[in-house]
Amino acid sequence: MTHDHDLVLRPTEAQTAAALNPPAGRNGGDLVVETLAALGTTTVFGLPGQHALGMFDALRRSDLRYVGLRVENNAGFAADAYGRITGEAAPLLLSTGPGALTSLAALQEAAAASAPVLAISSQIPSAGLGGGRHGHLHELPDQSASFRGVVKSVHTVRTQSQIPSAIEAAWKSALTAPHGPVWVEIPQDVLLAETSIPVVTGGDAFPEELPPRVELTAVAAELLSKAARPAIIAGGGVVRSDASGKLRRLAEALQAPVVCTPGGKGAFPWQHPLSLQSWIEDRYVTDFLEEADVLLVVGSGLGELSSNYHTFKPRGRVIQIEADLGKLESNHPALGIHADARLALQALLETVSPRTDETAAERVREVLRRVADRIASQELTLEQDVLAAVRRALPADSPSFWDMTILAYWAWSAFDAKGPNLLHSAQGAGGLGYGFPAALGAAVADGSRPVLAVSGDGGALYSIAELATARQYDLNVTWLIVDDGGYGILREYMTDAFGEATATELTRPDYVALAESFGVPGVRSSAETLEADLAKALSEPGPSVVVLPAVLRMFAPTHL
Numbered sequence: 001m002t003h004d005h006d007l008v009l010r011p012t013e014a015q016t017a018a019a020l021n022p023p024a025g026r027n028g029g030d031l032v033v034e035t036l037a038a039l040g041t042t043t044v045f046g047l048p049g050q051h052a053l054g055m056f057d058a059l060r061r062s063d064l065r066y067v068g069l070r071v072e073n074n075a076g077f078a079a080d081a082y083g084r085i086t087g088e089a090a091p092l093l094l095s096t097g098p099g100a101l102t103s104l105a106a107l108q109e110a111a112a113a114s115a116p117v118l119a120i121s122s123q124i125p126s127a128g129l130g131g132g133r134h135g136h137l138h139e140l141p142d143q144s145a146s147f148r149g150v151v152k153s154v155h156t157v158r159t160q161s162q163i164p165s166a167i168e169a170a171w172k173s174a175l176t177a178p179h180g181p182v183w184v185e186i187p188q189d190v191l192l193a194e195t196s197i198p199v200v201t202g203g204d205a206f207p208e209e210l211p212p213r214v215e216l217t218a219v220a221a222e223l224l225s226k227a228a229r230p231a232i233i234a235g236g237g238v239v240r241s242d243a244s245g246k247l248r249r250l251a252e253a254l255q256a257p258v259v260c261t262p263g264g265k266g267a268f269p270w271q272h273p274l275s276l277q278s279w280i281e282d283r284y285v286t287d288f289l290e291e292a293d294v295l296l297v298v299g300s301g302l303g304e305l306s307s308n309y310h311t312f313k314p315r316g317r318v319i320q321i322e323a324d325l326g327k328l329e330s331n332h333p334a335l336g337i338h339a340d341a342r343l344a345l346q347a348l349l350e351t352v353s354p355r356t357d358e359t360a361a362e363r364v365r366e367v368l369r370r371v372a373d374r375i376a377s378q379e380l381t382l383e384q385d386v387l388a389a390v391r392r393a394l395p396a397d398s399p400s401f402w403d404m405t406i407l408a409y410w411a412w413s414a415f416d417a418k419g420p421n422l423l424h425s426a427q428g429a430g431g432l433g434y435g436f437p438a439a440l441g442a443a444v445a446d447g448s449r450p451v452l453a454v455s456g457d458g459g460a461l462y463s464i465a466e467l468a469t470a471r472q473y474d475l476n477v478t479w480l481i482v483d484d485g486g487y488g489i490l491r492e493y494m495t496d497a498f499g500e501a502t503a504t505e506l507t508r509p510d511y512v513a514l515a516e517s518f519g520v521p522g523v524r525s526s527a528e529t530l531e532a533d534l535a536k537a538l539s540e541p542g543p544s545v546v547v548l549p550a551v552l553r554m555f556a557p558t559h560l
Contacts, residue, residue: 022198028191029058031163032120034200036091037064038164039171043444045079047072049095050137051122054191056093067444067473069437070465072099076106077434077463078441080115080181081401084424085445087242089116089174089182096122096188097138100146105431107150110181112428113263114240114324116174117181119151120167126158126187144185152180158187160195168203175207177323177340179240210323212339212347220296220319220335221351227294229316230256230355233280235306236263236428237299237323243342244268244420247298250349255357256296257364259285261306262427264299266417273361277368279413281308283558284370288363292316297334299341301327305412305427309559321345375414375555383410383552386527390454390480391416393534398449399424399442403435405456406488406552413555433462436479440466443475450476450538457483457508467518470543478537478544481511484551492554515545522547 032055036044043065048056059066069075072094079090094100100121110117123129123143124136131141140146144154153173155166163186170182224230232254238247244267251258251274258268259276268275279285286308289295293316300306301322310331318334321344328336337344375384387410394400396418402408402425417423424442426434439453455463460481470477482488486505494501515522522545525533530548537544 022196026061026195026199027054027058028160028163028186028193028195029054029056030061031160031195031197031200032167032186032191033058033062033064035164035167035203037062038200038203039168039205040088041091043067043082044091044093045069045075045082045441046091046093047075047095047099049099049122051124051188052093052095052099052191054188055120055122067469069440069469071463072102073106073433074437074463074466076103076117076119077109077437078444079117080106080110080113081424081438081441082445083110083116083179084113084421085399085442087116089118089171090441092117092119094119094121095138096124096143097140099138100143104146104150105429107147107181109426109429109431109434111150111152113236114178114180116179118167118170118174118184119181120184120186122191123185123187125189129187144183147183150181151183153182155182155184157184157190160190160193160197163190164200164203171205172207177210177241178237209343210338210340212321212337212344214347216335216337217344217347217351220337221348223294223317223319223335224254224256224296224348225353225355227254227292227355229292230254230294230296231289231292232256232258233261233289233295233297233300233302233306234258234264234267235261235298235300237321237341238264238267239299239420241299241323241340241342242420243345246342246345246349248272250345250352253349253352253354255355255360257288257360259289261300262412262425265412265415265423266420270416270418274364276364279368279371280306281413281558282371282374283308284367284374286312286558288367290315294319297321298345299323302331307331309557311559378555380553380555382527382550383407383555384414386530386548386550386552387411387414389527389531390452390534393531393538394452395449395538398422398452398538400452400454401425401435401438401442403453403455403459404430404432404489405454405459405482406554407454407456407482409489409554410552411454432459435459436463436477437466439477439479440470440475443477444473447476450478452538453477453479455479455481456488457481457485457511458487458506460511461508464514467515467520467543467545471519474542476541476543478534478546480534480546480548482552483508483511483547483549488552489554511545511547520545524549
């Protein structure tokens with residue numbers, strides 16, 4: 001008797017001959033790029049360094065497209081965005097020590113946002129490994145230890161025969177829900193040594209699925225079907241798993257109002273009668289969610305932003321669908337369902353009983369009216385006008401990438417993303433410098449539509465070097481820099497807390513002149529001309545910079 005798992009695909013005579021006589025002049029780096037190509041990779045990001053030269057030399061013999069950035073952290077942000085847009089694990093090729101460590105902040109953002117990034121780093125020569133102090137350039141006692149608390153998994157290679165399997169295992173880890181960054185490291189001598197291993201031609205690129213437990217979805221369906229006032233919080237997991245269509249069908253079947261977290265922007269249609277939009281930081285919405293007798297939380301850990309700074313105290317039953325086991329019930333007791341959002345929502349769609357609720361849409365309208373009245377009372381016309389101008393100028397199908405800046409904080413709550421996977425920010429880890437390099441990665445992923453990046457002047461200086469990258473690859477990105485002469489949100493926080501701000505004011509360059517020095521067209525805009533200036537820049541191919549000198553304010557918090 002033959003079992004399925006006993007079946008082995010036999011190579012053809014031509015495949016056997018090719019395997020027995022691999023091309024000359026290949027090294028360990030070739031095994032890296034061949035494995036990536038076999039897994040379906042078309043594009044890699046990175047920055048070369050001494051110990052990694054074997055990988056970069058092998059790129060020359062491959063068909064992979066290489067996009068090099070000027071700083072490793074920015075290369076990580078670009079790979080993060082490429083992964084978000086394509087759903088593929090974006091390879092990030094790095095060198096040892098300082099090069100590797102410089103990527104850490106980007107990998108933390110990818111981990112927080114569940115963006116698949118396949119980081120492959122070199123290491124010092126094998127003889128120097130093991131914690132001894134041999135004095136190799138870039139040497140660390142244990143390089144991988146610096147990444148274990150950040151990435152999903154660490155994969156260490158010590159011989160050439162381990163390279164294909166280690167990269168394949170890392171690929172699957174990155175793309176198994178929850179998506180995230182993974183780390184592979186390979187010593188310099190392993191990359192440089194000539195190899196007789198056959199050309200890598202195959203690989204299992206399919207990640208493991210994470211289905212829900214049927215007994216849990218049965219209970220969840222019963223609770224939702226019998227709820228009097230159900231509501232739904234849609235987080236980034238809905239976007240990552242491409243489950244927005246299923247979310248909409250479930251919300252309509254249950255007549256359950258939906259609010260999107262900042263990471264879940266666009267997961268539910270902004271103008272839908274059941275849409276509470278993204279006003280999750282507003283107390284009126286928090287109160288509404290607390291009053292739900294059954295609250296379905298999909299793809300969110302209910303962290304700081306999504307819980308209105310941990311002031312959210314649900315009084316009804318909570319059902320939480322979450323792929324990250326560490327986030328399940330980490331903030332609130334719930335019926336916890338450890339599953340991919342798409343598979344869990346499908347299970348609920350198949351088992352819930354539709355319910356009618358004539359009051360749901362009216363209750364949503366009333367909450368949004370009260371939110372609008374609260375904002376209108378604060379005389380924030382400039383901020384609302386600027387955000388509206390950006391929305392009108394940006395094509396509906398264009399993605400946008402936002403740095404940690406006041407306009408982005410407005411966008412989390414008040415910007416219509418026009419669809420899932422179109423608005424991205426660094427709100428996962430909250431580091432500066434994300435917007436522009438991430439937008440470059442998105443433009444690499446899809447050059448058919450313009451991409452918008454939004455930064456403050458403080459965050460812009462983190463990634464200003466990537467103007468050279470934008471020009472070198474002629475990437476279709478328009479960068480809006482809101483220049484207020486400092487770290488604007490920190491200025492507000494410190495002034496509110498201490499009466500005055502310290503260390504927040506910045507001497508900054510002439511951003512228009514600086515952009516033009518890179519060969520990138522720039523324009524100084526104003527609140528009155530912003531829409532026209534942005535629309536013009538977005539309509540013209542290639543990179544561009546629009547600078548808006550303006551001091552914006554945040555709307556008043558409701559959690560204090």
